[in-house]
Amino acid sequence: MAAGIQIPTDPGWVDEVLLAGPAGQVCLVLAEHDAVDRAGLRALVAERQAALAAAGLAGGGSVALCLPPSLAFIANLLAAWRLGARAVLLDHRLTAFEVDQALERLAPQLVVSAAHASGGALRAFQDVREQITAHPGGRPADTPHALIQLSSGSTGPSKAIGRCASDLIAEIDRYLKIDGVPRGGERIVSMASMVHVLGLVGGLLYGLHAGVQLVLPERMTAEAILAAVAAGPEPTTLLGVPFHIELLAAVADPPPLPQLTGMTTGGELVRAQVHDAFVDRYGIRLGNMYGMTELGVIGTDLFGLHRPAVAPAPGMTLREQDGELHIAMEHSPYVGLVDPARWSDGWLHTKDAGSVDPDTGLVRIRGRRDSQVSIGGLKVDLSEVEHTLAGLPGVDGAVVVFGKAVEAYVVLAAGAGLDRIQELLCERVAAYKRPRAWHVVDKLPRTATGKLVRDQGVLATVPSNERI
Amino acid sequence: MAEESEPHRAQVVAMLATYGERRPEEVPETVDSLELAWLVHQIEQRYGKPFDVDDDVLARMTTVGGACAVLAELGYEAAA
Numbered sequence: 001m002a003a004g005i006q007i008p009t010d011p012g013w014v015d016e017v018l019l020a021g022p023a024g025q026v027c028l029v030l031a032e033h034d035a036v037d038r039a040g041l042r043a044l045v046a047e048r049q050a051a052l053a054a055a056g057l058a059g060g061g062s063v064a065l066c067l068p069p070s071l072a073f074i075a076n077l078l079a080a081w082r083l084g085a086r087a088v089l090l091d092h093r094l095t096a097f098e099v100d101q102a103l104e105r106l107a108p109q110l111v112v113s114a115a116h117a118s119g120g121a122l123r124a125f126q127d128v129r130e131q132i133t134a135h136p137g138g139r140p141a142d143t144p145h146a147l148i149q150l151s152s153g154s155t156g157p158s159k160a161i162g163r164c165a166s167d168l169i170a171e172i173d174r175y176l177k178i179d180g181v182p183r184g185g186e187r188i189v190s191m192a193s194m195v196h197v198l199g200l201v202g203g204l205l206y207g208l209h210a211g212v213q214l215v216l217p218e219r220m221t222a223e224a225i226l227a228a229v230a231a232g233p234e235p236t237t238l239l240g241v242p243f244h245i246e247l248l249a250a251v252a253d254p255p256p257l258p259q260l261t262g263m264t265t266g267g268e269l270v271r272a273q274v275h276d277a278f279v280d281r282y283g284i285r286l287g288n289m290y291g292m293t294e295l296g297v298i299g300t301d302l303f304g305l306h307r308p309a310v311a312p313a314p315g316m317t318l319r320e321q322d323g324e325l326h327i328a329m330e331h332s333p334y335v336g337l338v339d340p341a342r343w344s345d346g347w348l349h350t351k352d353a354g355s356v357d358p359d360t361g362l363v364r365i366r367g368r369r370d371s372q373v374s375i376g377g378l379k380v381d382l383s384e385v386e387h388t389l390a391g392l393p394g395v396d397g398a399v400v401v402f403g404k405a406v407e408a409y410v411v412l413a414a415g416a417g418l419d420r421i422q423e424l425l426c427e428r429v430a431a432y433k434r435p436r437a438w439h440v441v442d443k444l445p446r447t448a449t450g451k452l453v454r455d456q457g458v459l460a461t462v463p464s465n466e467r468i
Numbered sequence: 469m470a471e472e473s474e475p476h477r478a479q480v481v482a483m484l485a486t487y488g489e490r491r492p493e494e495v496p497e498t499v500d501s502l503e504l505a506w507l508v509h510q511i512e513q514r515y516g517k518p519f520d521v522d523d524d525v526l527a528r529m530t531t532v533g534g535a536c537a538v539l540a541e542l543g544y545e546a547a548a
Contacts, residue, residue: 120523121530122505220501222509223518243502246487250506252513271489376502404490436496468497 011059011084013165017172018078018208019045027208029215029231030071030125041078044071048079055110055132059084062141064108066099068092068117069194069216072128074204076112081165086141088148089195091378097428102150105336106160109138124191124216124224143335149197149293151379160335161293167333168205170315171296175206177314180262180287180302182237184211187259189228191220191240192377197293198266203239222251229260238263241377242270245286249278260284262302266291267374269308279304290365293379294333294348299363309362318356318363321347325354325363373402380406380433389435392424397444399452400435401459408435409459411444418466440466475546476536483510484532499530507535515544 021027023039030036036044057063063080065087067073080087088106090099092114103111111133118127145162175181182188188207192199207214215236217228225248229236236259238244245265248254262285263278269288270278279286287302290310298318299310312318317328327350332343342349353366371382386400389408394416399409412418418440425434441462445453453459484495487506499507504526511519521542529535539546 121526122501122508123523220505222505223512243505247505247509250486250509250513376500404488404494405496432500436498436500 011082013169014045014078014082017169018205021211025211026213027211028071028074029213029228031216031218036071041075044075045078045082048072048075049082051132052076052079052083052085052110052112055134057083057085057110060140061085061110062088062106062108062138063110063112064088064090064103064106064135066090066092066094066111066113067128067130068114068119069125069199070114070117070128071125072112072114072130073194076130081146086143086145086148089200090150091193091195091430093430093432095427095430098430103135104137106148107137107139108135109140111135122219122221124218124220145335148335151293151381159337161333162335163294163296163333167296168201171201172206172209174297174313174315175202176210178297178300178302180264180285180300181206182210182212182235182261185234186261187213187215187232187234187236188239189215189217189225189236191217191225191238191244192266196377197291197296198239198241198289198377201296202264202266202289202291222247226251226254226257229257230255233259235259235261237261240265241267241374243376245270245278246274249274249281251281254281257282262287264289264300264302267377275304275307290363292348292350295327295329298327306362309357309364311362319347320355321349323353323355324369325350325352325356325365373406375406375432378432382406385429385433385435388428389421389425392421392428394421394424397452399444399454399459401454401456403456405436406434407437407439407456409439409441409444409462411442412440418468438466438468439464473536473540473546476539476544477532479546480507480532480535480539483507483514486510495532497532499532499535504529511539511544 019042021038024037026035026037027041028036063085065076077087088108090102112130114128115131116129143162144164146165147163149161151159151161188203190199190203192203194200194204203214215228217224242265264287266289285303289297290299291297297313298316299312301307301310319326326347329348330346332338351368351370353369355364373380382400382402386398389395390398394413395410396413397411401407441464445458445462447453481492481495484503484507485492508519525538529538
């Protein structure tokens, strides 16, 4: 790793890299009047560490966190790492069925979930009372990873992604070296989920390390986001996904916010007119970031100078291979079943179509080469949704595509009703992955060789018996 | 509880359609969390006042029909 942070090799990294700092320094603001300073966070982490240890978690152990964004999530994660255990993050929006699948596959010894959560629609964070339960059949960690995250789905190979403490530290170090990233004493108002890599490393972990205050708005509304910015005088950066640019660009007359210095989003680019409307309205830089769960931040254009391209982050080596972007990565990040088409010979195959400019090194990303789509920053594997749907009793065939939303074309078995099919899918697939539009058809179009057609132009011509 | 009305429905669908440049017929009946944030903002802009409601009211706005019923209940008049 490049110079910057010395990599500790034991759980001491949590204190050294994340928790160290002046006791009275506010590091988290999860509500306008609920600021947490470092002394408070350290005490909370110690308390959760004691609870997890009492439940049997030890160095080399494993725990799954199935918690909404909350102080409880942060405290339990840091406590697990401080014990030297491996933490599996499960998005709290997953269904019980999906959580069970993940637990069966990753076999953590303990599961921390919400016994009670204050949550409501549009809440950026929740007050959570957590519970620790032992997971039958759980095993200690069988890899050196500190963190396991699920990619766009929970089944199939190369879906469980592991990162070692050193990988996380290396990513924090990259952020330190990127011009345009907020520095100590500044604030990040984050709309990016802290369960996923951008919000977790780019917001929470980097913020803790660099002394950047992490602020979550009270609600994910435009008004609350701008109120969170206005609540402090420190230079402030917004961190989110493209939707938030669109939301904030739609504010006709935002209040003056002299402390707002920029906004950074991960994910696909917004349309040029939305970009221009945002810059015109707020007069600040609008930056874009390219990253993956496997590696974290890979490339950035934080000043909007290279749009639509990004410059590789320090230490990242990218190449184009048959139209696909590959990134140098010494070891495979995948845990369990590995698809060789995702990592081989020291290269991560991103499945992103793209190119690297031989003269400037700038990287263009031109969309996915597989069935993964991004919905509000959350990755959804359409093929997983399609397989689940096609496997339901009462379904004779299904194709799931993404236009402006996830859409399903489904052939029902004789006597089957769409209501029941939707009900069954709700049990198996998280809400954000489910089809928003349904077309019941007699027959799905196929190619001459019998393959299902996924071209939306063709699908749109298939007569529907029922359309929702 | 107030029932949704046709003018409310047309208005809610029109407000949702402005997100992602959709046609009204492309707006699904379900309202996801991003669309809800969008809808809240559109309501605030259209009526010129904060839409400051409790979580349980927002929780009922996860369908177009539910959002219409809430607007009618809170006395938000649908545009003619």
